[in-house]
Amino acid sequence: MSGTPGGNLLTDHPELYEARFPDPGRLAARWAEDRLRAHACGPAVLDLGCGTGRDAAHLHAAGRDVTGADLSEAMLAHARTRHPGPAYVRADLRGFDLGARVFDAVVCLDSALLYCHTNDDVDGLLRSCRRALRPGGLLVAEMRNGAFFLGNTELLDAPATGGFTWQGTTYTSLTTLRVDRAAQLLRRRRVWTADDGSPPVEQHSAWRLLFPQELRYALAAHGFTVLELHDGPGPRTEPPWREGAPAPAGTADGDRLHVVAQLRTSSIPRRA
Template sequence: MWHGEYRHPRLVEVYDAECPWGWDDDFFMAVLAEHSAPRVLDLGCGTGRLAIAMAEAGHAVTGLDPSGPALDAARRKPGAARVHWIDGPISELGNRTFDAVFLTGHVAQFFVSDQEWSSLLHAVRRALDLDGRLVFDSRDPAAAEWERWNPDESWRSVMLADGTTVEAWTEVESVRGDVVSLAHHYRFSDGEKLTSQGTLRFRTEEELRASLRAAGFHVDQVYGGWGREPVGLSGDGELIVIATALS
């Protein structure tokens, strides 16, 4: 199945267990606090961990995701009532609706074609008020993280909320330039096996900057790690972008 971690109820549970609060969440909350941003969109919010925290910090938060099972899990979490949840496309959000848009968890890489990515950026630009900020993360292709996506290095045992465990591992199916197709495998304690597939685009810093300029953004910062290290000087292998919407 395609991106099953957000679409299949059992895999949504695994995703939540594997993705607790981390350094990336601390970073995004710190960035949010740096400027006034009463209205926030968590675009591709998944199961809502960050959206709920932003709402608890006093922001009016909208969590948007096209995956119903992920949003169902988000709505069940404590504090979820503070967030306005939307199952649908960003085109439904109107113009100048938000002061900040966050696109986290490497969701930016799901937009594989140049047209998909450009359309998303233009939609975000329309949804942001003047001087509003777009904040997102994407893996740095120079780190070649996909080289470690093999059964030996990626195998792990995941404990779920009910105490049962799931064996999980990842393998790459193809690498075509900067496009990587992969499969995540899951084996549950009751014997069920599920596979989730996906394709990711690894854009360089220069490509990200150029695409943002073309969509009407000014790039304020690009960091290479969650400690705000320069690109290429941390072990995180990230491209963390903060951009401002221009008039």
């Protein structure tokens, strides 16, 4: 490990990411596939912010024609080697152009959408999604819920510890979260230590805190109609989503937010 701030231990080392977040049941990908089937979506799917490729590969195995896109070359190299099947391309979710390729759905899981920190970033993402989708196509996303932090401090009150062991080395993290209200960001400081004697790694990251009605407004401005918007059940809620779960209630009190939006076929978006 390196003691230099900046970088990210897990995303720079995808094998560590998968060790820290094992997902043998592919719960997020199964939830996404369930929503695609529920809305009779066609087979061509763009997995935006695909990371290590696990979810993209599951959607591919389910019969989808999948393209995984990510900004991290390390993640893409890992995905091509360890989770083959989908096509993998490098793209910045804040603004991308995949040429003439048109998709039936864009899937954006695990708060990847919230790396759009500014309004311009959000506009760039939705503009790019609109360009990449065929009329009637779907945007299926899962993320942290900005509204959860209105009065809830359980994730902010004290630093959280975590850890995992990989190839004989134990990694331990100390994570502190704070809300930057002016920027509307959830900022994270995380310090990793390892028992192999290497120096600590300090890293900083942030997620945009989008509120449900703010998300509806942005989607509508780019030509989307919201079909679903709710806190749960979902792949990272308690209790977690399961096949055959009842229809979501439409509440937004939990710490996760799930959205399915459809690109309108005949309206002109209010933003270019």
